[in-house]
Amino acid sequence: MDSRRMIAVIVLVPVLVGLALWAFAWPAARTAPRDLPLGVAGPPAAVAQVEQRLAQREGAFELHRYADEDAARGAIEDRTVYGAVIAGDRGPKLLTASAASPAVAQLLQQAVAGQASAAGSPVQVVDVVPAPGTDPRGAALGASVLPLALAGIATGAVATLLGLRGARAAAALVGAAALTGLVAAAIAHSWLGVVTGDWWAVAGVFGLSTLAVGAGIAGLGALLGRAGLGLGGAVMMLLGNPFSGASSAPEMLPQPAGAIGQWLPPGAGASLLRSVSFFDGAAATGPALTLTWWAALGLCAVLLGGALRQRTQGDSPAPDRAPAPAAAA
Template sequence: MSVQSRIARLVPGPHRPALVVTLIIAIFAALFTASYSLAMANPKPHNVPIGLVSTVVTPAELKAALAEPPTTTFLVSTFPSTPDALAAIEDQRIYGALVDDGTAGTLYISSASGDSVARLLEADAPVIETRLGHPVTVMDTHPLSPNDPSGLVLFYVPLAAVIIGFLGAVQTRTHATKLTLRGELGWDAVRSVVAAFAIVLTIGVILRLMPLPFFPSWGVIALTMLVAGMTYNVFRMLIGARWALLPTWVVFVLISNPASGGAVAPALLPPFYEFIGRWMPTGAAVSAIRDLAYFPGHVHAEPFIVLGIWLIVTTGLYVTFRLYRYGAGAPGDVVNGAIRPLATR
């Protein structure tokens, strides 16, 4: 039997759904591998902001000392004093700073701002010493938790939040098909709050993997979970329960997570990932949790605004589509995935 005849037998028969799923999974497997590999496999510093406090070392000299390999680029800003440079590190406007008086220098780094950049600067300290001709001491102003020396927990916590967030929405609507709109929204909120509590309790209190302030971190993680679940809910209303998980997976797993800046500092990500990461839910969650855990005196509003906008938009869209299709009552047509197209009632 020829290959064409075998395909012809498979496609029209009961094997067609399995064939379609297999092809889609193969495509998504390739996209998943490519996305994470492009973002994290070969991080290259570009336009990394650092500071300089010195009357004898020029920004050009510092850039020359750090220009290994040649593709590495740094943006050097001068500061009038050491406290000014340290304040810029605290505010996460720069990743590190060299303070040099011509006879000795101190290279301040901040592992919590980005462990990958901190390790890069620390590795360049011997080169700086050689170029300047005097000792340079490395000091970490914001070290990571000793139980998380690579800072990966900062990546895993938001990653878990978004995945559990949309999978929780999937399971709730699969097994609780008779909920009203109010019931659906209520359980979305309760599920997010309970699961976020479990994460913070486990990571911050029991295992002590990183210094999570309990209530603020609980709120950020719950908000992230709720955003992920609401995003799935929107796609479920638009294209139906059968395929809604795929675009949700694209938004969070293929785009938002590798661009988050949790595993690799934003300054080391490719330009596309660096730009989009701060506006995606996972990137906003990483920034918010980093601020709360390691920079409590300099918490930025931007990640909270980003998460808030995502929640308002996705919830508004979901409620609008849900009311249009089923009203506020229980959507009986959802049973067994038999969801009508948006254009029909």
């Protein structure tokens, strides 16, 4: 038995390290634009030249044509595109939104300015939706994904390991997530100022993100036991966190990592936080529904697991009782 455990440790640790390196290092090493939504506007002849130059980076951009600069600005504010190139006689103008992703804004400046410089045209850069001055590179917002994931994992695991079942477990998960949302908003919004927008909406996003993770973990634990806790924690940490695209953008990750990340709570939470904080809720429906489904399904699994456990205990036969000793004559 001891030799088997020793072999298991020797094999398991390198496997876990390999999985962690793959999950975290692979997306970081392959960061590049892949069908990144980008708008173009201006006279048809000038737009055609811009599109031709951008098409040289095959597969990098998904181009959207707009009638004029105002329409392109509206698309950026609605989070339909990350930026736009406005073609004109005096050279191109680049519209960016560093609040959507500072990394993408910098990439667009390099790509468009480099091509314009080669053509001998100056480039005017306008940040339509700028990131807050307290977090111009988006580092703090990206760093918030891991603590929220850890908070959700800890909440779900602790509620399960403490033996909370059914409605009590669900109430504990909701209460802990709500308080986590308030604390996170107080730190990120009130103190650090790295997110803006309505305070209560931001707190709601933080709380819903934590609940989605915690309910998912607790739901798997209620149905599968400790194996469910391990499975849920591994998915959130090894897939949800590195595939979230919070530090760049989902379209900057190798596929299908970017798509998978948006179907998991950390990625959906980061996208929803950007929409609520900087874009007045634009494009918030998708990630909000993703988080809601995770939370709802997780809580349903917790309630179901509690009901099944209670039925199993109720149906179990009572232990045999030893016959009472005969009374002394």
